Amino acid sequence: MVARAVARIKGSGASPIVVVTGHQSAAVRTALAALADSAVTFAHNPDFAQGMAGSIGAGIEALPGDVAGALICLGDMPAIEAAEIDRLIEAFDAHGGAAICVPKAGRRRGNPVLFARRFFPELLALEGDNGAKTVIAAHAESLAEIPMAGTGTLVDLDTVEQIAGFSSSD
Numbered sequence: 001m002v003a004r005a006v007a008r009i010k011g012s013g014a015s016p017i018v019v020v021t022g023h024q025s026a027a028v029r030t031a032l033a034a035l036a037d038s039a040v041t042f043a044h045n046p047d048f049a050q051g052m053a054g055s056i057g058a059g060i061e062a063l064p065g066d067v068a069g070a071l072i073c074l075g076d077m078p079a080i081e082a083a084e085i086d087r088l089i090e091a092f093d094a095h096g097g098a099a100i101c102v103p104k105a106g107r108r109r110g111n112p113v114l115f116a117r118r119f120f121p122e123l124l125a126l127e128g129d130n131g132a133k134t135v136i137a138a139h140a141e142s143l144a145e146i147p148m149a150g151t152g153t154l155v156d157l158d159t160v161e162q163i164a165g166f167s168s169s170d
Helices: 002-010 025-031 052-062 082-091 117-124 133-138 160-165
Strands: 017-021 040-044 069-072 100-105 113-116 143-147
Touching: 002 017, 002 025, 002 082, 017 025, 017 052, 040 052, 052 069, 052 117, 069 082, 069 117, 082 100, 082 113, 082 143, 100 133, 113 117, 117 133
Parallel strands: 017 040, 100 143
Antiparallel strands: 069 113, 100 113
């Protein structure tokens, strides 16, 4: 699943790509061996059991100092399309009203989310398993909901049953 997600991200304009590992780090690296190149680097979150915030922080800290923003992608979203990522990147305005870009399919917000560099301190300060929703909520003036034609940004497989029910044609 993570190899499929990373392959889709590599097909987009997102660069560099930092894969944050935690639980089963060696298995994730093995799954991504065929995709690993100079565009894909790894960061390890030793505190992965504490929640998503540590992984967000590890990824932000691993970024080069000259990036304008960070696209926070989830490894359990195998239906994401490179074109959906590119729509977020195209809409992004690090200094204006689209400094946080969230995909929206129908009435639902999805993932990944693109954050301007100015939000990195808040992303690094996150704790637990809440993700970045608090940062999004605190900056409505900088939020742009980017319409998506498909539903790839909504498919998040968290359980064995969801994975078993997923079809690559979804």
